[in-house]
Amino acid sequence: MKKFRNKIIVALTGVMLLGTTSCEKFYDINQDPANIKDAPLQQLLTSATVNVGFMGGSDLLRYSSLISQQFSGQSPGAETQQQQYEKYLISGSDVNNIWSNIYATTLTDLDLIISKSNAANSPHYAGVAKLLKAYIYQVAVDTWGNIPYSEAHKYTANLAPKYDTAESIYTSLITLIDEAIVNLNAGTSTLSPGANSTIYSGSFTTTRANWIKFANTLKLRIFLHYSEQNAAFATSRMNQLIASNATFFAANADNFEMPFQITAGAQNPIFQFETGSRKLNLVANKTLVDMMNTKVDPRRATYFTTVNGAYVGAVGGAASNPTIYSMIHTYLKGTTGEAPVRLLTFAEYNFIRAEAALRFGVTGNAQTFFEEGIKASMAAAGVSAADVTTYLAANGTLTGTNDNKLKQIIEEKFVASYGVMIEPWTDWRRTGYPSITKPSNAVVDYIPRSLFYPQSEIDLNPSNVTQKAGMNVRVFWDTKQ
């Protein structure tokens, strides 16, 4: 019995010691087996391009399309958020999500690609990432104005980045694009984007040219935005760029857009919004529909659904009765969610050139570019050649005063930019076209000229930003009175 007792004591003491002995391996298990501590460039880029494409069909598209009166908010019942946004009830809290998606997801992944590609000796990745970064910042500046740039993406080293002036960011973006072009043209790159990029997918030997055309076209867009602020500067830079034999978009195939898939979970977000739980929350806006009705625009067939054979747009503040209005159609949604999200199109390029030529005498013929813009848009909307001809015959000639011509250009650009986030709103802010009036139920007495900063920034970065007095605070290039 004694032996038995001793054995027990030895065993129990053993168990106790096992626990108290500090055995490093025993504790060294705090590594998440389901996630990785470093990710390859390829998969970071896929994350970034998918997020860029998604962003173009998400919150910012809805805000800008409601403000610029391409979409109208509706409801099958209680007031929906889209109806609130349309009456300019877009609070700081409403942009928390998109802000963190932009900064903490998309730009973070791009930032890591840029920093890692150097060590990986893969400048082609750096080039693509810089271009995407420049594009996102351009959109973000146009949305909010001053935002963090130089101190952003320092991670835990700087949890409250300062805000840079929008103008200085615009300047930086041109430099960034130039750097990107150098990177894209690098002769050797250990890794190059390929099928893993969901924008300009394919062999880099082919897509390099697409990226470079995009780089130059994006520059044109930025210069054009800048023109109200300093027309001479913008003019000279555009002329300089065009004279440099830079390549620009030359066909719809060059469009900076992200194609989506018909498979669930990979569908265009505009389609998902429409067919998912937000059915009947967005319809076509009367401003856009009437403009197109007047011109018997053949693009309506793919832009909108019909109601009793007619195209009917809604106005903001209209009573909730969504089924009497035209819905968004296949041009933006596809039949099962396969439509691309268009971010910067060949049509837009033509209208940029048309406006630049008309207003600032930038190289090129305004009338030619105007027509090319319409043709590019019509082609993208699947309009037959005959219908294009008919349309151009009636609407394809710039006439009257320069201001009238500008109106024609911007209104055609407005129609062509259906489904492009922010840009139609930017054009309205720059030029005042098309003419839009506040909804009857607007909660403020102005049409917004920028969005509020996210409430999360007001709460978490208060030393660097205070909330705007209103959405009538203008972005630096928005100087037209």
Add this chain to the structure above:
Amino acid sequence: MKKLLQSLFVLLFVAVTAMAQDRTVTGTVTAKEDGLPLPGVSVKVKGSTTGTQTGADGKFTLKVPQGESALTFTFIGYVAKTVNVGASSTVNVTLEADTKMLSEVVVTSFGIQRDKKSLGYGTSTVSAEDLTTAKVTNVTNGLTAKVPGVRVNGSGGAFTGSSVIIRGFTTFTGSNQPLYVVDGIPIDNSGGATPLQSGASRSNRAIDINAEDIENLTVLKGAAATALYGSRAASGVILITTKKGGTKEKKSIEFSTSYNIGQVNRLPEYQNEYSQGSLGNYSATSQGSWGARIAGQTVTNWFGGAGAAFSAFYPTTEKLQAFPDNVKDIFNTAYNLQNNLSFTGGSDKSSYRVSYGNATETYVLDNNKLKRNNLSVNANTQVTKKLLVGTSFSYTNNTSIRTQQGNQLSNPLFRAYFTPRSYNLTGIPFETASGGQIWFNTEDHPYWSIKNNKYDDEINRLIGNVNLKYDVNDWITADLRVGTDYYNIKSSSFDEVGNRGGGNAGSSSTNVGGIVESQTNVRNLNSYFTLNANRKFGDFNLTGTLGNEIVQNSFNSSGVTGLTLVVPGFRNMKNALSYFPSFSAEKTRLVGVFGDLIVDYKNFFTFNVKARNDWSSTLSKANRSIFYPAVAASFVATEAFPELKANGKIDMIKFRANWGEVGKGAPAYATDTYFGTAGASDGFGPAISFPYNGLAGFTYGNAAGQPDITPEFTQEYEFGGEFSFFKNRLTIDGSYYERKTRNVILSVPVSGASGITSVFKNAGKLSTKGIELLVGGTPVKTKNGSYSLSVNYTQFESRVESLAPGVSNIFLGGFTTPNIRLVAGDEYGQIYGSGFQRNAAGQIIVQASGLPLATANVQKIGNPNPDWTMGISNDIVYKNFRASFLLDIRKGGDQYSRNIADVQRNGVAAETAAVNRFNPDGTLAKTFTFGGAFANGTPAMVLLTSEQYYGNAGKHVAAEGFIYDTSWFRVREASISYTLPKKALEKTPFGNLEIGLFGRNLYLYAPNYPHFDPEQNALGISNAQGLEFNSLPNTRTFGANLRVTF
């Protein structure tokens, strides 16, 4: 408690039939204190096992062998007495109460048993009987209103549990739920936090425990009480002791069964005068019931208009009529059937209890059913004189099917509560032959969703331990216990083709259908070893414990989401066209060593010091060690100065005080930042899942880790006392406590522009002050029965002292408006949302139309924390009847109710038609007003129609309009039982037979909360309380039970 011990005694000790002997002695045993008969007193012939017990009337009859004349009378709580009866055949005996004998043994940490009187901290014990009064399937629901210092909040819906908050909140975003320990082994109680906008709600896993197997449940509340359990016990401990056999216990078989039915506890009061429509006109596509007065007029309905494609299914015109029960008819009567069978017994050296239980519960909605099977074995044997080996294992199989819940279009009650009053929901077909939906609205038809969108799960779980106890010598024992909690959850959910909500598989499954299959394995291992010593030195009694504990908790979860189902109704992953895998896993380890020393002086002063050190794998090497101490003292004045008891009015006066600290480690993997699977989504449903089109994607985590994270600490002190008067007819037990948590481990939100949105930090302070009180009394005690009641009172306030620097609030759950957040300087978990715009004088600012405007930013609109809660349990014993009822009173605590908002804004609630909506001339009557003032300050008294006032542009514009006070008074539980007299059972095989009736939620009075039961919320067992969004109803149950022993 004394009375409880008495009745337990009666229950446990089955009358032993006296053997045939030479002479019969009869008599009555009474208590000296009040002269009342004492039932259950053991009467034995001295020095033999021959004996009997007194009956309910205190009488006994005993056959005494020839030559024996000394009888021993023993009864717990009384001084034993030996009486020489001589040759007499009758004897009347009085027994004197022995307060010393009254010591109630309380199990504290690691099986350490303490005399409750010597404890320097408050604990509460709930008996098996109290826990199972209403036969709830989820044991956490059985705690409601029973324990002082504990706030128990149910959540409504099917098979849900209760949030259990002991003495306030101790942490910000981590769990505030207590640690559940079964027979010394911590078990997992995860789950129960209801997703806001998707899926069915899963139960918290305490539901796997069969309450019928529980002997008692002890709540360790303060830091001084829980310190030995270490870092997992910062929010308190619930110690569950399962039923066991006793050595030398007579073999017995017990069978019990109960059956109850359940009904929706509260449904809205509806108007039945006005039809579907708006502006006083009938409309077949309106969600609201603001239409024409229902007067039998013929209208063209939806089938004759927008739904013409379905005109084959229903006449296109109908005579308008109200369907008063169209919502009520969605609900059925639920049932809950439980059967339990147990075998208990013991020999000289061994004891056992084997039990099997099953429970089948349905819910008030079709296609909801939970089935649970429990098999438990408890066995102990004295291997040698010194070595005791014991084991307890329980296996649970738990399957359930459930309906969708939450703020989503597949929740059958998302809009069903405001089904138009003129819509014949039950009578109109809801699907075509091929399963397509026939429904005018954009969500899933309630019946269609109940029928087609499904969730089911199956849990197989083993909780068990092996225990070796060794008496090293007569004052040292060693105790080793090794246990495990292992379970697997297999869940499967299904969104049928044609669904409109994508409730389970996300919005990508809308229309096209989707399936989610997942498997989760949880495996927790735990062992502890303690050395316990107990020795007397003169007037001092020293008790010490040294121990260690090793814990390893792990889980892994893998799942597949399949989207786009090819064949409708074919619920199989093979039926999907695209697949998205998910995987997660976690493993943590912890080792603790601890010591506990108790010095007891002359039985009246006890000093207790404890300390524990943990080493946790979730912290970096430098911060791994967590130390926390506790001290507690108690002073029993009535023992120190026995003269206090002299007048017979005071039985006990005890004071206690303690101070303690509990540390808490970090969650797993918080020390690093990881790259996770990429994805894209916004707040409106659209989402891209990876792999995307055959491409993988990784993205840098938004939540950054923190290598330097250190433990968070909760410190607490407590003062309390226990008082007992009038022969224990009145007892009072109360505590005041203050606790402070510092270095709270928190995922601190940061500016997204930094590239991350949060980072783990030790930041912030939280404090709680509270009192708890338990007053027990036996106002009536007669020969035939007694009435006793016990009142428990809970009041605490947890305050967020500070958050991280630069962080003004932390979002706990909800929407842009309303939401629940932590705000520095305010009480825990406040309700924020849009308010009505008001002027400086506080008046609502109305537009020219007379309608209010919402504030652009959210503001505080409510406080969900009740001021106090109280439970009053009443126990009436009369002869063989016992009746009990538990009153549950809650004062204060706000809730935002989306359901109330819905029934008002859609014009179905009775109050929207309280005043005739039409003028005599047929125009809409304007009888409502917000009053208030115009923006320019002039008073406004614009009259509005009911629809304008209650409708979407009226009261509904601001979340503030739907904050309601949840104060309630309920008859939470009630039961009445009858135990057949022993005599009646003499000729039957039954040793004991009890029948009873019981009910739960029998009566609800919530004066400030209309239409629904306020005990329904959106987020279930989570830190965010006070939001109700399209929740499924709470139920009221009544049933009958039977318990027999053989």
